[in-house]
Amino acid sequence: MAMLEVENLDAWYGASHVVHHLSFSVEPGEIVALVGRNGAGKTSTLRAVMGLMPKATGSVRFEGKSLLPLGAHERFRLGLGYVPEERRIVSGLTVRENLQLGLVAAGRTDERAAIDEIAKSFPRLKERLGQQGTTMSGGEQQMLAIARAIISRPKMVLLDEPSEGIMPVLVEEMGVLFRRLRDQGTTLLLVEQNVEWALKLASRAIIIDQGELVHASSAAALLADKDIQDRYCAV
């Protein structure tokens, strides 16, 4: 059984119909790249899966359970993590407090151990636990947003443009982290503008254009097919 099954998903912002009859699935333990041009509907798709769109219809199932009737907080409790495009580090809170936010609803009582454990994967954060989260660099904030999403050990993480505006060295670090997460059994659905990087990480790729699925293949096949990349992913 697929971990995530999306069938005939439609989503709207007010009167604007941004996702059209979208169907795809994600298997347990794989990384799937969701790519396409700016405004293609990638972020809206992730938001619809996470329960953040004002209106969405069709079917979204996570481990067989229907998600659409559930609120975002209930989807989190089923094991879905989400890293939004804007990072959304909470101002006025330290790095440690931002990490604690990832644990409050997860029911883990070993808070200190969980933060120590996550800090091993994010040494830059470990040095800054007492610092205000929003005073860190963009790359460090992105790392914090990812750490906050995975500290509760979700089964699947939805990542929206994690490499955007990040120094190349940090992007490489992020790639290593995502592979390690996959190897540990975490499933990743990765929305990216950095197509080449995403395709090197992923096992499968989906292209969305104007809210519709226009291509699905192995990531390696898409990486080799420059024509399709140019047609649907070129800026």
Added chain:
Amino acid sequence: MDFELIVMQLFSGLALGAILVMVALGLTIVFGMLGIVNFAHGALFMVGAYAGLWIASLTGSFWWALLVAPIAIGILGMGIERFLVRPLYGRSPDDPLLLTFGLGYVLVESVRITFGTDGIPFSAPEALQGVVDLGIGYFPVYRLFVMAVVALVLLLLWLALEKTRFGLIVRAGARDPLIMKVLGVDVGRLWLLVFGLGVGLTALGGVLAAPMRSVSPEMGTLVLAEAFVVTVIGGMGSLLGAVVAGLLVGVAISMTALFAPEMATIVMFSLMALILLARPQGLFGRPGLGA
């Protein structure tokens, strides 16, 4: 005019300010976290005083009134949030404003019908009556008690917000409800509790204020205006601002009453105008909040 009189008047101002702090805290918590300007807040202050009066008459104990009335009115506040305010989230900010404005009228008229229009005296317990010698003059024991209760509530509130997991969620939820949703927090339930807390605080203010003035259906009207001034001076949504501005306004009113009684009512508005000219976001407000 002697020094002792001025100091006593200063203490009176702090006691008045302590009541304003309670009311303004409730107002600013609800605004800061839910973005709602609660125009029924003054009426809920008055309902708190009447609830205290009623419980005291039933039990014969001021202490029961002080404990139970804020909790009961806080629960009423949660009901208001759940059934009246919540359906208006995501709509125009005018909608909850108009709703609470109308609700205030409903509450005042309901109390008028139930308890009559005349003011009803509410005595402080014997242990809190009389005056105490502060070394520089005599000061009412009850007013010192009010200041102590407010200080205790502020301490508990600070501890709850800064040192507990619930406080962390509330602080984060106030700044970014979306991220709290995707981290598994039921934000709707959080707002229910926050609204109840805000209403409970103003009800506590009502019970505390009752022995200092007679309990009447109109007692919330002036308090609402004063609490709005305090909230604006302190900065909309700022808890520290509500505390500092509440005490500032209380002292300003009290001292003006000593030197120029006819100016006592307008001094707080003048203070507000001056502070807004210098800092449009208020003393501790964040720029742009509430715009």
